[in-house]
Each structure stands twice: as C-alpha cells, then as structure tokens.
Amino acid sequence: MATIDNLPPLRDVIETHELAAKKSLGQNFLLDLNLTSKIARYAGDLSGCDILEIGPGPGGLTRGLLAEGARKVLAVEKDSRCITALEEVQTAYPGKLDVINADALEIDVSKHLQAPVRIVANLPYNVGTELLVRWLTPDVWPPFWESLTLMFQKEVAERITAAPGSKTYGRLGILAQWRCQCQTVMTLPPEAFSPPPKIHSAVVHLKRREEPLFPADPKVLNRVVAQAFNQRRKMLRSALKNFVPDMEDHIVAAGLKPTDRAEQIDIEGFCALARQIAPHMR
Known part of the structure; x- marks a missing residue:
C-alpha cells in the first residue's frame, strides 16, 4: 500500500523534508502504511x-490512526524538522490532528486530551521505557x-x-502486569524501518486494570521489587536483608521462602511481601 490517503508515500515525505533519522533522538521510521494501519487497529475502535x-x-x-477513524490525535514531536510534514497531515485531516513540538x-x-484516551506510538528507543514507567506509575x-x-x-x-522464572522477568514486567493486561501483538523485522535497527521490534498492547491485580502500596511494591531484582542472583534473605528490621521473618510471614530468588516470585508473592513490610517502612 503506497498510501492510505491523498498524501504522498512516506519515502517521498522524508526526501522532500530532508528527514534523515537521527540516532541521537532514537529515530527509526516505519514506512509501510500497511503496518502503521495494522498497529492502529490493534488499539481497537478509535472513533470515540x-x-x-x-x-x-x-x-x-x-496517518494510520486518522485513517482508522480516530476522533482526534495529539502528536508530540521533539524534532522540529518533522513539524512541516505533520502540518501537511493536519491539512489532510482538518480538525483531527493537534501537533506539539516538545519533549514528551x-x-x-x-490537559490537551479528553477521555477516553488511548496512547499509540512507535516510541523513540531512547525514551520508550522511561515513558512506559511514568504511565504505569501515576499518583x-x-x-x-x-x-x-x-x-x-x-x-x-x-x-x-x-x-516468573524466565530470564527476562523483572521489575518492568511486574509493574506492567500488576496494573495492566499485557500482550505482544506484533513483531517487526529491522528492514521494516528506515534506517533498519540492529534488532527486531515488537508492539505490545497494555489494557489498564481498573484495580491492580493484587492489593499493595505501589511505592512499597516498587521499592521491594527494585531491591530484589537489583541482586537477582541472590536469595531473598540476602538481597533484602537490610530493607526493614527482621526482614527474613517478614519474608516467611508473606508465605515466601527466604532461599527463593526474585525471579521465582510471582506478582501475588511480591504484593504479599509489600503488604507485610509496609507498616515497618520508614
């Protein structure tokens, strides 16, 4: 699919506006409008x-989001070179696209959005994880x-x-799955991008839970999980020994084994531990 609207193909847009991707901004542009429309559809019905x-x-x-019927798109772009190209999209979809030239x-x-709101993005690689953690840890x-x-x-x-038990299990997965239903919906090879990155990419869909999976104080949970995985090869009693007084007793009281390692503890176990130690936190 060369185009999904009356606008030029993306390769032409990039050439016209001299938008060579900048490594310093974590940019890798996805050029296939078939794929951008597919990603937009994974976000569900966007019309409202x-x-x-x-x-x-x-x-x-x-363009994929607008073509799929989004009520409005708020696009936040740090790279001022891209603004003219985005203004052309604005013209093609009057009243549907707001563009802010800023650092997300x-x-x-x-304050620029009206509920219901969904976030859909090919995140710059250098800020993607930080943005996700912020979205998962609001006040x-x-x-x-x-x-x-x-x-x-x-x-x-x-x-x-x-x-739990996998090499990739850690703080980010616990944080995400505690508050969201998480699913990888799409994997993309390097050649789908310009310039091609050295690694594959994947699209993850996270649907918020109205209440977290298990009760726990989020600040306590975040601190204990971070401490446990900071020394993930150590047993809990060693990794958390100075967290609060009598930590090994609290581990047992939470139904866990002091000899377990962080990667063996599921989200329910970490939440139980967070509830157990919360009264003893300074």
Missing part, C-alpha cells in the same frame, strides 16, 4: 477516542489513559510480558 502519539516523525502511524518527558499532555490509579499500544525493541517487549 482521543489518541496520544509520541514521536510521530514524518507521520506514518499518525517535559510536558503534561493530559492516582486508574490513569488518564485506557490502553497503551506501543512499539519497543523486542527485548523490552519480552520484559513487559515475561513470566
């Missing part, structure tokens, strides 16, 4: 939703968004969906 897109670049996924890590986008839950449909490096996607 505002969509937040981070790092739209020349607008390939933006430095602005509050929620109030449920957050302003209903779902996240995000492209990452494949190894990051594997960490998000990892099961």
Whole structure:
C-alpha cells in the first residue's frame, strides 16, 4: 500500500523534508502504511477516542490512526524538522490532528486530551521505557489513559510480558502486569524501518486494570521489587536483608521462602511481601 490517503508515500515525505533519522533522538521510521494501519487497529475502535502519539516523525502511524477513524490525535514531536510534514497531515485531516513540538518527558499532555484516551506510538528507543514507567506509575490509579499500544525493541517487549522464572522477568514486567493486561501483538523485522535497527521490534498492547491485580502500596511494591531484582542472583534473605528490621521473618510471614530468588516470585508473592513490610517502612 503506497498510501492510505491523498498524501504522498512516506519515502517521498522524508526526501522532500530532508528527514534523515537521527540516532541521537532514537529515530527509526516505519514506512509501510500497511503496518502503521495494522498497529492502529490493534488499539481497537478509535472513533470515540482521543489518541496520544509520541514521536510521530514524518507521520506514518499518525496517518494510520486518522485513517482508522480516530476522533482526534495529539502528536508530540521533539524534532522540529518533522513539524512541516505533520502540518501537511493536519491539512489532510482538518480538525483531527493537534501537533506539539516538545519533549514528551517535559510536558503534561493530559490537559490537551479528553477521555477516553488511548496512547499509540512507535516510541523513540531512547525514551520508550522511561515513558512506559511514568504511565504505569501515576499518583492516582486508574490513569488518564485506557490502553497503551506501543512499539519497543523486542527485548523490552519480552520484559513487559515475561513470566516468573524466565530470564527476562523483572521489575518492568511486574509493574506492567500488576496494573495492566499485557500482550505482544506484533513483531517487526529491522528492514521494516528506515534506517533498519540492529534488532527486531515488537508492539505490545497494555489494557489498564481498573484495580491492580493484587492489593499493595505501589511505592512499597516498587521499592521491594527494585531491591530484589537489583541482586537477582541472590536469595531473598540476602538481597533484602537490610530493607526493614527482621526482614527474613517478614519474608516467611508473606508465605515466601527466604532461599527463593526474585525471579521465582510471582506478582501475588511480591504484593504479599509489600503488604507485610509496609507498616515497618520508614
């Protein structure tokens, strides 16, 4: 599919506006509009939703989202070179696209959006994980968004969906799965991008849970999980020995074995441990 609208193919857009991808911005542009439309469809029915897109670049996924009927797209792009190309998309979809030239890590986008909100993005590789953690750890839950449909490096996607006992299981997977239903919906080879990265990419769909999977104070849970996986090869009693007084007794009281390692503990186990130690945290 060369185009999904009356706009030029993306390769022509990139050439016209001299948008060679910048490694410093983590840019790898997805040029196949078949694929951008497919990613948009994984986010569900968009007709009644505002969509937040981070790092739209020349607008390939933006066009896919609009062609799939998004009520409105808010595109946040740090690279000022891309703004003219995005303004051309704006003209083709009057009243449907707002563009902000800014760093997504430095602005509050929620005030520009009306519920229901879904986030759909081919995230820049250098900020993708940080953005995801921010979206998963707001001060109030449920957050302003209903779902996240995000492209990452494949190894990051594997960490998000990892099961206990696997090599990729860790803090990111626990954080995501505790508060969301997580599923990898698509894998893309390097040659789908310009320039081709050295690794495969994957799209993960995260649908928020209205309540977390198990009760726990999020700050306590995050701290204990981070500490446990910081020394993942150590037994819990060693990795967490100075976390609170009598830590080994608390591990047992939470129904866990002090000799277990972090990768063996499921989300329910970590939540039980967080509840057990919360009264003893300073």
